[in-house]
Amino acid sequence: MPEILQNWSSRKLWIIVLGVVVLVAVWRFLSFNVVVQCLPKLPTYSVMPGIGEYPSSDNILLEDAAFSTELKPKLCSEVPVPESYLTLANSPAFIDISQPFTITTGSSVCVRVVVPVAPSNSSVSYSPFPGTPWDSVLLDMVGNSTGVSIPVALQPSNHAQNYIRDKTHIYEADVVLRDADTYIPTGYIEYRNGMWNNEDHIEIPPMAPEQLVVNSLVTVEDNALNDFSLSNYPNLPLCTEPNADGRWVAKDMLPFNTTLAADNYGRVWLPYTCQLQPYTYKEFAQCLQQKHSLIHWFGDSNTRRALKKITTFGQWCSEPNRINSIQCICHDSAENFGVYNSKSSVIPIDINSAMAVSAPALDANLGTVPANNSRIIMFRWGGLTPRNNPPWPNTFAANFTRRMGSPS
Template sequence: MAANTNACAYTCKEARRDSAQIRLLERSTEPIAYVVGSSHGAKVVTPGQCVCVRAVVPALSFDTETTNQANVEAYKPVPGWPADSLIVDLVMQSSQNSAGVHDPLYIDARVTVSVDMRAVARNQDYGSRVYEGSAQVFDPGEYALDARIEYRNGQWNAEPGQFMPEFHETRMRTTLLINTLVQSVVRVERDLKHPTYLRRHQNLPLCTDGAASGRWIPEKNLPAPWKQWQYMSPAEDGRVWVPYHCRLRRISHAEFVFHMSRNWPSVHWYGDSNSRRTLQPIVQAGQWCHTNTSMQVDCLCNDTPKDLFPSEWYAHMPVPRWYRVHTQGVRSDEIFADLRLKAQPRTDPRPILDKDPIDNHTLYGPDYVPPGYRLRDDYFDLYYLFTRGTLDMDGSHWMRDITQAAIAPYPSADLVIFQMITWDVAFGSYAVFARSVELLARRLRHVYPHSQFVYRTSPYWCCRNTDSQQKKYSRLRFASFDAHARAVFRHILRARIWDVSGPSSQRPPKAKRNPENMPCSAHSRSELVHLDNQIFINMLVND
């Protein structure tokens, strides 16, 4: 989802004074998108201001030889979501300010701010649809609009029994000649005193929000000492995730286990293969795909090394069962015992050399040590159950699996982590899912009356076909299912949100479309998995 959407709720409403311009654009025969207020040059704003983007999509013309109108109209969007799937980004083109001076912190940054589009009107005469979206912009520089159509007329929401259309992007025009020239350019002025300005980043508080908004910055642009103070392992393009309003601290797995052993000594984790992949760095104390030399197929996609999980994990599982996770391999039918993180003989390529010199944080353990050294004998119990969201498939179903009797043999959970969406999006119906999520959340509250909850969001899906026609993956289908589940888990369980889709949604357009960034199923490559885990660890340890 776009950053700070709620803060900009009224921006587009205030911008609808140019109704005459809207009527002109509705007559267009091609899709167009523009920044409201950008006529006769760039729209100039200060850090933290909101920008409104408007798009007009003309009616779909049907060629009887290639497109069957009845088949297209059989697709319906999720209620409350747009019929046309538009992916719209504001992308920094230059760090140059109005005086012509470049800011070295933002050189080649291509900071990207995604804009969620919502339908606001439909012209009955021309059949065109009008969409609007707004987002806050913070980083100084000049931004251009990148707007594309993914699917038309609800085809992004293929339900069970429907064919999943081939993914195909169409660029929308963003520079138009109507009565005036619309350039769709935004210039954010530099404010050296604004708290989100990168030079002031170290003054921000530590992150306790697992869904904090941010941007990707080239690591080479940032001061060298930051590498010692923060978790800044870059993605494959050399960019690191830097939140706007808080600061991620590089936390060793040793400190994480120390903290968990004292605050959440027993964890129950429900999830699918995305969670299984997330657990790999945890059960290996971070020594999983953590160097450039280890970037092999397992790091890009495959999550089936047999030294972590037994073969039955990857075959048909007629009876679901809990697994007690541990770093030291034991019998394959039990996998692991207690989570006791022992130091690996290898050296961490990015060792934490000292405590954060800026932070006065006091929750370091008495024997705080960096990775690669002898660690304390701390541990916490982590029990993991493979689930398929709300679906009843292959012997797995939450109504049978999540009961007081089912968890009775295990230590009561201090923390419950729930990850879902992937299977529901692939094979389920939204209407059934929406009803089931509320029942599921109420069941969790009944079974775990004294536990705290964390909801791990769906992965970010973008700009590609599914790896199987049986799976109904699309960006908006993931987003719509996830938005409903987030709201339900917040309302019923007061769950904290661990957002693994937000950072990926803010990546530059080229990185979003890199086929190696999600080469199979809905799995992220290892660099993003490590980032996701550090967001989770910061959320728990810094609180």
């Protein structure tokens, strides 16, 4: 009888140990899945792959990162690129964010975009300019609740493979996040394999944006020392520099009333350390007259749209039924509008701020601006493709400023 009890006690001990092991395994499995399933389905993309679908060491550690309070943000230079990334092929391009996934305002995260090798359908071998990326990638960090959109300035990572054709290319950036929110990396590849540079080729590839797979989100928590919150924007001084660092924000999500004019996507640009000074079109024309009375303006139809708006004092495309039309947003190249003849290559325009009118400059000496006016000389350029041949040498010949004047 004692021997039977002893055997039973041993078995009972093993059953208890085995049960504990199973419970721990189940708990860790459920904890991991809770972390994974807490990532919301992104509205921008039709798929959201599970963590670990791609061989990312960072993503494998997501479970531990979610429960750790010891992890500190690291720069990209401190986070090695996993060797497995360099040999990927024929798989979707994806975004990889280093740990941690929760930071405080003012901290940075290392964001990488991995573009695996993919076969090209083109019969032409494109090449980027020396020292420039093979792939054209656009990426923003977009706040889920505030609508904040921060452009990510990606650069090739420090690896020789990034400058070789038919290799996996990796781009990275240290992104400082100054507004509290949960950020979703949102972006796409415009062109692979140097196809963005078609200047020397007959074949111009169609643009077919390729979505980037998102594996990780970043939560930014506010702290008491945050001077960059959106609610503090009305208290900032006016900007005195033209290139203030900032972010795009959805206008209807701003925590204060504003008269700022939104872009076609309902967003406004707000610097972190200063306020942009709003100007009416008439005030802008007065500023041109006082500080920049003669301007040489080079560009295609995309830049000409801005010029139409300025020189008509906001009247162009102001009708409610036209604001969102394709002509007002991106396709007005064939539109004849006032002095803007679609076939004219040089369009001089005089702007009178006092009378809020503009008219073609008819005098022979374009370099002499009439009193109380400013003058913009628009030089129409086509895109740099084989379909266009901008006359650069003739335009910038020695007598150019004698004919067109010297901008002030």
